[in-house]
Amino acid sequence: MLKAPENRDCYVFSNNPGLEQAAIDAGWKFIFVDVPLSDDSAESSFQTKYVKFLQFLNDPKYSYFKKYDRIIIADHKIELQDKHINQIIEVQNKPILIRDYPDVRNNIFEEAALSFLQERYRRFGSQTMHYLWRKLNEGYEEDCKGRPVCWTSLISYCPGDPKVKQFLDELYADLTHIGTSQCQIVWFMVSQKYTDIIQIIPRKDIAPEWHLDTM
Numbered sequence: 001m002l003k004a005p006e007n008r009d010c011y012v013f014s015n016n017p018g019l020e021q022a023a024i025d026a027g028w029k030f031i032f033v034d035v036p037l038s039d040d041s042a043e044s045s046f047q048t049k050y051v052k053f054l055q056f057l058n059d060p061k062y063s064y065f066k067k068y069d070r071i072i073i074a075d076h077k078i079e080l081q082d083k084h085i086n087q088i089i090e091v092q093n094k095p096i097l098i099r100d101y102p103d104v105r106n107n108i109f110e111e112a113a114l115s116f117l118q119e120r121y122r123r124f125g126s127q128t129m130h131y132l133w134r135k136l137n138e139g140y141e142e143d144c145k146g147r148p149v150c151w152t153s154l155i156s157y158c159p160g161d162p163k164v165k166q167f168l169d170e171l172y173a174d175l176t177h178i179g180t181s182q183c184q185i186v187w188f189m190v191s192q193k194y195t196d197i198i199q200i201i202p203r204k205d206i207a208p209e210w211h212l213d214t215m
Contacts, residue, residue, distance in 0.1 A: 001026045001212040002211065007080045009068070012076075013051045021190050042120035045181035052152065052183070053168045054159060057150075069160055075153040079209040094199035095161040096123035101184065102203060107142045108132060108188050111149050115182050131178050135189045147192065150200060152183050154208070168193045179212045 001019070004010035004027035012019070012028040015037055020030040033051070038044045049055070052073050056062045064072065072088060074080045088097060105111045112128055115121040122127070136142060157164055171190045177185060191198050 002079050004008040004028045005080055005085055008085060013206045015047065017160060027098055027214045039212045042123055042181060049172060049175055049181060049183060053172045054157060055172055057159060062104060070156060070158055077102055077211050078153055078209060084206055084208045091201060092156055093200060095158040095164050095197045097201065098150045098152065099154060099203040099206065100200055101151045105144040105149045108140060108185060111185055117182060121180060121182045127178045128180055128182065128185060140189050140192050148200060149184055149188050151203060161197060163194065167197065197202050
């Protein structure tokens with residue numbers, strides 16, 4: 001397990017109690033999430049969205065997180081260090097900060113088509129396409145040239161802003177309705193209503209190392 005950033009309150013959320021000691025040894029505070037372990041990649045990937053999109057804040061047992069005016073969520077493969085957190089604090093000027101995606105998409109259908117190369121997303125292909133067409137019929141845009149697809153591997157939230165909760169609850173509800181864990185598609189669509197609270201920065205501006213082999 002990657003080491004926790006220094007001089008911060010750092011938490012690992014997991015439904016695998018066998019990881020607790022490794023997390024503690026690496027400097028993390030371990031939080032057990034009581035959902036079943038699954039060998040299904042689609043199901044296990046979806047389970048992570050409960051944390052990534054701050055749905056745990058709706059549970060009173062996590063009320064102590066409300067003391068934080070900033071919560072940074074990073075995928076477990078990202079080696080987030082104190083210097084990266086300092087960079088985020090320095091540049092963030094909206095309640096949500098997120099990075100753009102490494103590969104440019106012309107429209108959201110390109111992102112969908114490429115995601116369907118992975119079985120865990122292809123399984124929900126029909127529901128995803130129906131979702132996209134419904135959103136377009138409601139007036140949302142498909143063009144990615146002016147509004148890039150974002151990489152949800154690293155997100156900084158200021159959760160005290162009520163619109164942050166509104167956005168994330170809507171995002172999570174749409175993901176749940178589709179059944180997919182392909183959050184980049186849903187983020188792209190829903191975020192179009194929330195541009196006033198979302199700051200998108202180039203991924204190269206804050207670039208912690210990505211470890212493919214991290215478990």
